[in-house]
Amino acid sequence: MDGKSSFRLSIPDRQSMSRSIAYLTIIIVLCFLLYDYCWGPGYPTSPLDQHYAYKGEKITWKACGDIAGRKLECSRIDVPMDHFNLSKSGGFNLPVVRLRGDDGSKNLWVSPGGPGVSGVAFLHNRGEKLATIIGSRFHLITFDARGINGSRPQALCYPSTQVRKSLSIPEFQPIEYSPEVYAWTKNFVQGCRDTMSEHGLYINTPQTAADMNTVLDALGQHEMFFWGISYATALGQTYATIFPERSHRIVVDGVVSNFRWYEDPFSDSGSLQDAERVLYGFFEECMKAGNDCPLSVLADTAEELQDKVLSFAGKLKEPVSIYINRSQWGLLRSEDLIYTALFGALYSPATWWSVADRLNKLLQGNATEAFLAWGSKGPYADWLVDEALYFIANNDNPSGPDHWPQDRHEFLDLVRPLLNESLFSPAMHLSSYKRQQWLIPKTHDFRQKMNVKTAHPLLVLSTTWDPVTPFSTTGSVLAAFEGSQILELEGYGHTTFAMPSRCVAKHVRAFLYDGTLVEKHTKCKVDGPYFMRPDQDVPRFIDSDDEAIYRAQLQIARDGF
Numbered sequence: 001m002d003g004k005s006s007f008r009l010s011i012p013d014r015q016s017m018s019r020s021i022a023y024l025t026i027i028i029v030l031c032f033l034l035y036d037y038c039w040g041p042g043y044p045t046s047p048l049d050q051h052y053a054y055k056g057e058k059i060t061w062k063a064c065g066d067i068a069g070r071k072l073e074c075s076r077i078d079v080p081m082d083h084f085n086l087s088k089s090g091g092f093n094l095p096v097v098r099l100r101g102d103d104g105s106k107n108l109w110v111s112p113g114g115p116g117v118s119g120v121a122f123l124h125n126r127g128e129k130l131a132t133i134i135g136s137r138f139h140l141i142t143f144d145a146r147g148i149n150g151s152r153p154q155a156l157c158y159p160s161t162q163v164r165k166s167l168s169i170p171e172f173q174p175i176e177y178s179p180e181v182y183a184w185t186k187n188f189v190q191g192c193r194d195t196m197s198e199h200g201l202y203i204n205t206p207q208t209a210a211d212m213n214t215v216l217d218a219l220g221q222h223e224m225f226f227w228g229i230s231y232a233t234a235l236g237q238t239y240a241t242i243f244p245e246r247s248h249r250i251v252v253d254g255v256v257s258n259f260r261w262y263e264d265p266f267s268d269s270g271s272l273q274d275a276e277r278v279l280y281g282f283f284e285e286c287m288k289a290g291n292d293c294p295l296s297v298l299a300d301t302a303e304e305l306q307d308k309v310l311s312f313a314g315k316l317k318e319p320v321s322i323y324i325n326r327s328q329w330g331l332l333r334s335e336d337l338i339y340t341a342l343f344g345a346l347y348s349p350a351t352w353w354s355v356a357d358r359l360n361k362l363l364q365g366n367a368t369e370a371f372l373a374w375g376s377k378g379p380y381a382d383w384l385v386d387e388a389l390y391f392i393a394n395n396d397n398p399s400g401p402d403h404w405p406q407d408r409h410e411f412l413d414l415v416r417p418l419l420n421e422s423l424f425s426p427a428m429h430l431s432s433y434k435r436q437q438w439l440i441p442k443t444h445d446f447r448q449k450m451n452v453k454t455a456h457p458l459l460v461l462s463t464t465w466d467p468v469t470p471f472s473t474t475g476s477v478l479a480a481f482e483g484s485q486i487l488e489l490e491g492y493g494h495t496t497f498a499m500p501s502r503c504v505a506k507h508v509r510a511f512l513y514d515g516t517l518v519e520k521h522t523k524c525k526v527d528g529p530y531f532m533r534p535d536q537d538v539p540r541f542i543d544s545d546d547e548a549i550y551r552a553q554l555q556i557a558r559d560g561f
């Protein structure tokens with residue numbers, strides 16, 4: 001599958017509505033930005049046929065690769081259909097993967113965003129860098145949560161990829177084509193219910209939280225050590241609320257409010273509250289960087305630069321055609337520039353130099369590189385994501401007839417104003433007809449409690465200016481968990497993986513290894529400049545460990561976590 005074109009496609013989709021979908025869309029956007037770990041190369045099949053078992057563990061591992069000299073181990077585990085009613089028959093079978101640290105280490109659960117992202121792919125693609133940042137005194141472990149990718153059954157709404165291709169539509173301009181999208185969705189949600197039957201009822205975050213304990217129990221480890229990013233902060237908080245006595249080290253990075261995730265149909269309103277501040281930061285830092293930012297030659301001030309780029313984007317309402325050769329041509333549209341290029345850049349400041357370079361060439365008259373990075377085939381193209389994320393988000397958030405007017409006009413009246421909240425709002429309001437018409441009833445009554453007392457307080461990470469999980473949301477985590485503390489990375493981007501900071505790495509290590517919590521609201525600085533050519537030498541460090549951590553962080557910041 002071509003990840004780039006999928007990402008582009010998510011844009012027209014986003015003309016759609018519904019606030020409650022926001023965090024879901026964040027994650028979708030994330031997926032497309034961070035193509036590699038969402039839909040990138042899958043797990044290598046093992047060339048070896050070796051099995052491992054460890055004392056105290058009730059699980060058999062198979063060798064499934066090697067990452068920088070560390071063994072990668074794979075297994076599968078059965079989890080019950082419904083952890084909260086064990087008399088329900090059936091269940092799921094999930095792939096589990098572990099990157100080994102030093103022998104005798106505890107297992108640290110690492111969880112990517114989503115929902116719908118494969119943890120297994122995440123560990124394969126980012127495990128080496130994560131292990132460098134975290135150090136060798138943990139094994140890193142994760143799984144494909146129920147419904148996701150390697151899960152059996154997998155959460156789907158079509159009987160085959162072929163049928164998905166033939167029946168799915170791009171939800172292009174859901175305001176303009178509202179009657180069609182609305183009517184199409186009625187069939188789609190029925191397909192979801194029919195395809196998954198009973199399993200569809202139990203694909204949700206509280207069940208996934210309990211599944212993590214099934215894995216821990218098989219490892220003979222009582223205490224949960226967890227680092228979750230973006231949507232996985234909802235998972236981490238859900239776990240810590242249901243199993244406070246097992247929550248020994250919970251790190252949540254780039255946080256979602258669980259109060260809103262589970263209870264507010266408009267939970268995503270406000271999620272973009274800082275997005276424009278990050279956009280301005282891009283232009284401001286560019287001017288500060290001077291010659292190190294290719295775009296700075298175009299203006300004298302940040303305001304002027306922003307105006308130039310945005311008005312250029314406006315002109316692309318009349319798209320330009322780019323013809324490279326007979327097998328590679330297409331369009332560059334206003335939407336491509338605003339949602340794919342600029343909105344995408346807000347997540348990852350470590351890519352700002354490259355973004356500025358392409359924009360500079362584009363504004364100076366050469367659209368080739370911009371097209372290759374952000375261009376599109378036009379409004380209609382295939383939308384090929386699988387459906388796990390709809391099950392998870394719609395089974396968690398208030399969805400369906402109990403929470404949404406089923407009349408199309410009433411629904412539009414509710415969501416139309418949301419499209420005006422930010423320049424990027426249309427990119428966030430994806431798939432809301434699915435939310436509105438979702439047919440699968442909620443089978444859990446999880447609600448985030450206040451003042452939960454966990455075995456150890458939570459460490460809450462956030463950048464100062466996060467485009468999709470604003471810093472202000474950290475307040476909801478403090479309210480939910482007694483004694484939790486904030487570590488703020490003073491900078492831009494989505495989660496603390498957005499830019500290197502050895503200060504963050506040191507605090508996270510101290511927390512994970514020794515339980516040392518930061519003093520009340522501690523701040524860390526970003527290491528290194530925002531505008532750095534990809535081929536530029538990294539700074540030298542006296543300490544080789546520091547340098548390794550910096551390089552690993554920089555790599556993740558550039559590639560996406």
Ligand SMILES: *[C@@H]1O[C@H](CO)[C@@H](O)[C@H](O)[C@H]1NC(C)=O
Nearest residue numbers: 038039042043118121149150
């Ligand atoms: C998902 O699972 C399939 C096997 O069912 C595998 O081939 C593919 O690579 C996996 N994708 C990811 C992103 O892990």
Ligand SMILES: *[C@@H]1O[C@H](CO)[C@@H](O)[C@H](O)[C@H]1NC(C)=O
Nearest residue numbers: 082084085086087088089443
């Ligand atoms: C648990 O599941 C069984 C089997 O489906 C059902 O009969 C029973 O009512 C359920 N119990 C609760 C408390 O929902």
Ligand SMILES: *[C@@H]1O[C@H](CO)[C@@H](O)[C@H](O)[C@H]1NC(C)=O
Nearest residue numbers: 323324325326327328329372
């Ligand atoms: C078109 O251009 C692309 C990249 O520039 C190249 O990979 C491809 O082989 C070219 N195709 C033809 C038919 O020339």
Ligand SMILES: *[C@@H]1O[C@H](CO)[C@@H](O)[C@H](O)[C@H]1NC(C)=O
Nearest residue numbers: 361365366367368369370372
């Ligand atoms: C435009 O940029 C591309 C890629 O950088 C380059 O190959 C091409 O020669 C440029 N076109 C012109 C007219 O300068």
Ligand SMILES: *[C@@H]1O[C@H](CO)[C@@H](O)[C@H](O)[C@H]1NC(C)=O
Nearest residue numbers: 175415416417418419420421
């Ligand atoms: C957004 O606001 C503008 C003016 O403030 C208004 O003209 C437009 O209709 C609004 N759009 C939506 C979708 O509400």
